[in-house]
Amino acid sequence: MAKFTGTFKEFHDYFGPRIRNVVNGITRKHRLAHNGICEFCGNNAELQSAHVHGKDRRMIIEAVLKPLVTLSSDVTCDLKGVEAKIIEAHMPIEDTFKFICQPCHVK
Numbered sequence: 536m537a538k539f540t541g542t543f544k545e546f547h548d549y550f551g552p553r554i555r556n557v558v559n560g561i562t563r564k565h566r567l568a569h570n571g572i573c574e575f576c577g578n579n580a581e582l583q584s585a586h587v588h589g590k591d592r593r594m595i596i597e598a599v600l601k602p603l604v605t606l607s608s609d610v611t612c613d614l615k616g617v618e619a620k621i622i623e624a625h626m627p628i629e630d631t632f633k634f635i636c637q638p639c640h641v642k
Contacts, residue, residue: 537614543597546610554618555592558625559584566634573636580636590631595624 539546562584571579586592599620603612625631 538612539614539617540605540609540611542609543600546600547593547596550614550618551592551596554596554621557618557622558592561622561625562628562632562634565628565632569634573639574633575635575639575642578636582634583637583640584632585635585640587631587633595631596621599624 539550541549566582566584569582571582573580573582599617600610600612603610603617605611
């Protein structure tokens with residue numbers, strides 16, 4: 536069982552990209568189900584999976600990690616278990632993501 540001990544920043548630096556890739560894989564099916572129609576402007580475009588305001592990736596990760604902070608202010612956790620909790624915290628997908636075109640995502 537792989538363990539992590541470090542700061543929130545270190546967790547984001549080392550494991551954030553993996554979490555992003557795993558969650559992006561999960562959202563892919565939902566994104567494709569929109570048939571290229573942006574949820575904001577209704578234009579047909581290549582869609583991106585955008586976190587809803589207040590439910591961004593870093594906030595979700597930190598909410599899951601917060602109970603695991605030790606007295607020394609480090610996070611200590613089992614990586615597999617934490618990854619499962621972070622993915623679960625993104626559910627249901629429809630409440631956490633909007634599937635929108637790149638110009639709407641920038642706005």
